[in-house]
Each structure stands twice: as C-alpha cells, then as structure tokens.
Amino acid sequence: MAAPAWNVILLDIEGTTSSVSYVFDVMFPYVLRELDNYLKCEWNDPALAPVLDQIAQDAGCEDFATWTADCADEAERRAEVAAEIRRLMDGDIKATGLKALQGMIWKDGFERGELVAQVYDDVPEALEAWTSAGLRVYIYSSGSIGAQKLFFGHSEAGNLLKYFSGHFDTTTGPKKEAKSYDTIAAAVGEAAEKVLFISDIVAELDAAKEIGMDTRLSIRPGNKPVEDGHTHEAITSFAQVSIG
Numbered sequence: 001m002a003a004p005a006w007n008v009i010l011l012d013i014e015g016t017t018s019s020v021s022y023v024f025d026v027m028f029p030y031v032l033r034e035l036d037n038y039l040k041c042e043w044n045d046p047a048l049a050p051v052l053d054q055i056a057q058d059a060g061c062e063d064f065a066t067w068t069a070d071c072a073d074e075a076e077r078r079a080e081v082a083a084e085i086r087r088l089m090d091g092d093i094k095a096t097g098l099k100a101l102q103g104m105i106w107k108d109g110f111e112r113g114e115l116v117a118q119v120y121d122d123v124p125e126a127l128e129a130w131t132s133a134g135l136r137v138y139i140y141s142s143g144s145i146g147a148q149k150l151f152f153g154h155s156e157a158g159n160l161l162k163y164f165s166g167h168f169d170t171t172t173g174p175k176k177e178a179k180s181y182d183t184i185a186a187a188v189g190e191a192a193e194k195v196l197f198i199s200d201i202v203a204e205l206d207a208a209k210e211i212g213m214d215t216r217l218s219i220r221p222g223n224k225p226v227e228d229g230h231t232h233e234a235i236t237s238f239a240q241v242s243i244g
C-alpha cells in the first residue's frame with residue numbers, strides 16, 4: 001500500500017464534520033435563550049473577565065471597562081454585552097470573544113445532555129481509519145477550542161476527542177488568511193504540503209492552498225452553494241479522502 005500523501009489532516013467543523021443546520025438551528029438558539037441568564041449568574045466568574053475584554057477589543061475598544069464607561073451599573077453593562085452578542089450572531093460574525101462566550105454558555109448544555117453534537121456518519125469511521133494509518137488529525141474552527149472539545153466530547157457518535165492531536169481556533173488567526181495556516185503548519189511540525197485541510201468555505205481553502213497545503217471542498221446537505229471557478233477537489237463524504 002502506498003504511503004499516505006499527508007501526515008496531518010486539518011478539519012473544519014460546521015459544514016464539514018457537522019451540519020450547518022445543527023449549529024444554526026440548535027446551538028445558536030441555545031445561546032440566545034440562555035444569554036441573559038448566563039450573564040446574570042456568571043457575571044462575577046473570573047473566567048468571564050478576559051472574554052468581556054476580548055468582546056470589547058473585537059468591537060474596537062481597548063478593554064471592557066473603557067467600552068462600558070458610560071454604563072451606570074452592572075445591569076446596563078450586561079445589557080450592552082447581550083446586545084453586542086445578539087448583533088454579532090445576527091450577522092454570523094465569527095468574532096473571537098463571541099465564540100469564547102458561546103463556548104462557555106454551551107458547557108452546561110453539553111454536560112447535562114441537552115446538546116448532543118451532530119456528526120456525519122462517515123466522520124467517526126474516517127477518524128478511526130486515518131489515525132490507525134498513522135495520520136494526525138487536528139481541528140481548525142471558528143468555534144473556540146473550549147467549544148470544540150465540548151462538541152466532540154459529547155457527539156451522537158460518543159466521545160471522539162481521542163482522535164484529535166490538537167485544536168486551533170481564531171486565536172491562531174482568521175481562517176481566511178494564509179498566515180494562519182503557516183502558523184498551524186509550524187505548530188504541528190509539518191511542511192504545508194504534508195497537511196490536508198478540509199472545509200466548506202472556498203476562501204479558507206484558498207488561504208491554506210496559498211501556503212502549499214492540500215485541500216478538499218466539503219459538500220454537505222444544507223451548505224451554502226459554492227460558486228464555480230475555485231480550484232479545490234470536492235468531496236461529499238470523508239470516505240472519498242484517499243490516504244493511499
């Protein structure tokens with residue numbers, strides 16, 4: 001049998017391992033439902049402070065105190081945060097602070113079994129085959145690393161975390177910028193050519209390909225239609241990824 005062409009497979013989540021619909025119709029509504037109560041109950045949790053600073057920085061401010069300097073009290077500051085989160089989610093803006101907060105809100109949902117992550121049937125089988133063949137698998141998603149671990153730790157196929165050698169999110173850099181993929185290749189200790197990146201978003205694949213990564217375009221039910229003219233091989237299942 002020929003040696004695999006790659007040493008690492010890097011995976012997107014939404015539209016690739018899992019459906020857009022599960023994220024938009026189950027996970028995002030959960031956040032919107034729990035948001036006000038979560039902020040009220042967890043406001044003094046020290047883990048929330050850096051996330052609030054990140055949300056303020058994503059909005060172009062130095063920190064949370066500066067961003068909410070005009071607020072009269074805690075209730076107004078919470079309302080400011082909630083309004084910003086709803087605004088970002090309305091536009092599906094994948095801001096780092098928003099994604100960190102979403103992950104914190106999902107924690108209870110996954111741990112109590114109210115949320116069970118959807119993964120396509122071919123995903124667990126492929127993860128098993130790839131890792132058995134000696135490939136290392138990493139995730140690169142806009143979802144925070146905390147959210148990724150909850151998601152794959154509580155999937156409908158069970159706990160899949162054992163298959164992953166590591167996780168990347170937007171704290172490494174934006175998914176549509178080539179530099180982010182350079183950083184990931186260096187972090188996993190591989191030449192770009194030895195990494196295969198699979199995603200549903202052509203601009204992400206373009207960025208990875210720019211630095212020499214191999215790519216596959218993930219076509220799944222409910223994904224946004226993709227315009228012709230891109231240069232990426234399309235797959236409808238991970239079973240179509242030939243590792244030699």
Ligand SMILES: CSCCC(=O)C(=O)COP(=O)(O)O
Nearest residue numbers: 013014141142143147148151
């Ligand atoms: C487990 S994270 C939930 C999905 C999410 O919030 C997201 O933004 C996924 O984006 P991706 O980069 O995986 O397409």
Ligand SMILES: [Mg+2]
Nearest residue numbers: 012014015200
């Ligand atoms: Mg995606």
